[in-house]
Amino acid sequence: MFELANPNRFQKFAKRILPWVAGIAVAAMGAGLVIGLFLAPPDYQQGESVRIMYVHVPSAWMALGIYTAIAVASGCFLIWKYPLADVLARAAAPIGAGFTLITLVTGSLWGKPTWGTWWVWDARLTSVLILFFLYLGYIALRNAFEDPTRSAKAAAVLALVGFVNVPIIKWSVDWWHTLHQPASVVRFDGPTIHASMLIPLLLMATGFAAFFTVLLLIRVRSALVARKIRALRLVQAGAGPHIDEA
């Protein structure tokens, strides 16, 4: 693990595992799609619409998991000053925001036949919406500074503050929802999950996680190349390493 903190070793490692992870992603998502759309039975209450679950729920897992990963990486970056942890956090953020967006849109598409409207201030969907804003804030702060070190550190602090707040927000939103909720409305996680549903769900989740890893490896590689370019430009500008002291 510590060896991978070296960017060059990471590049080599990434190159070696990329095809394998990509293979897992394609296979798991393909199998998940086939089973989820063709073979899994419709839910006795929600009918075929339950098939949206196979993209919605794994996306929600990814959205929360990636935010957690960003917070952990940010902590490693602030405490032990691993530069690679910061690169990982930065590379993961847009992917996490993407999964959050998928969760929101598929939730809305699932909500229409279930509740009859495109959006309901359901406790889960509302929490995901707030998570989406946490992601947007993180990405916006990362891009708000000229100086890359400053943006890295500020974003790391923000990620940790946001992460500490996630359970508080979740709990508050759940409480707020039960306060205002008439009990008759169908809960979003309504269907009890049978094994026949669990298989495509887990396949999709595996596929998404592998796809996330592929994206992450590509983006980290890209970021490391960009860093090299910055360093070279400084050298070529004739300023060399002095520029750091200016």
Place this chain on the structure above:
Amino acid sequence: MDRIEAFLTMGGYGEFIWPAYAVAFAVLAALLAWSLRELRRNERTLRNLQPNGPDGRRE
């Protein structure tokens, strides 16, 4: 033919299920395309910056 139609309409839920899957995979594909393009652009810039191999440096 009927089976294909039944599959596409999904018991009346097709208009929600198909867009859900389409959006999900469109977002993922967009992320992949964007990340790959960025990587290629960066690698090309790096190659132009160091024409004589990794140690190439203009004096």
Place this chain on the structure above:
Amino acid sequence: MTAFLLLLRHELKLSLRQANESTSAVFFFLLAALLFPFGVGPETSVLARIAAGVIWVTALLAALLSLERLFQVDYEDGSLELLAVAPVSMEVIVFAKSIAHWLTTGLPLLVVSPVLALLLQLPASAIGTLALAMLLGTPVLSFLGAIGAALILGSRRGGVLLALLLLPLLVPVLIFGVAAVDAAAMGLDPIPRLGVLGGFLVLALGLSPWVSAVALRQALE
């Protein structure tokens, strides 16, 4: 402690001299909240139902308005760097500044909120709870806000970025602030909800100066 009081006095003197900070927050609060009757109509029952929410949301936005400048002026004229090398810990500086921000924005908002409550038809029985809820909730805005204000120092985008960073974090304060007032308006016991707000305040008081100090030191590097 004496350093803290000196800093606080300095801050208050500064904001009194500028004086527009508090007045602009209060004016924004009044104007924004008083637009709502025009938006939703003058029916007493509708206004009474949304009064607590309107007051809380506009108070939150009014507090945000002035938060952007919490450290900005000191950062730009270099006095923040002087303070950083002074024999006072950064945490104390943040604490003094947050308290000063609350005294110049949160407190004035609290003072005028009963007037708004009357205009928006909030039941008179809930006005005491509104004041209490704002007494517990608005300092959270100042203290959590200090983290955001420290993080955005020196960034290209100011106010909108700050709002984007802070609003998701402030949702719990909004939820329980409104819920406490609603409980009182419906004749329920607001104490448990006020208790949660108090809990948020304790957390914010304990953690925020520490985190903001970390962010401020980064900004000065």
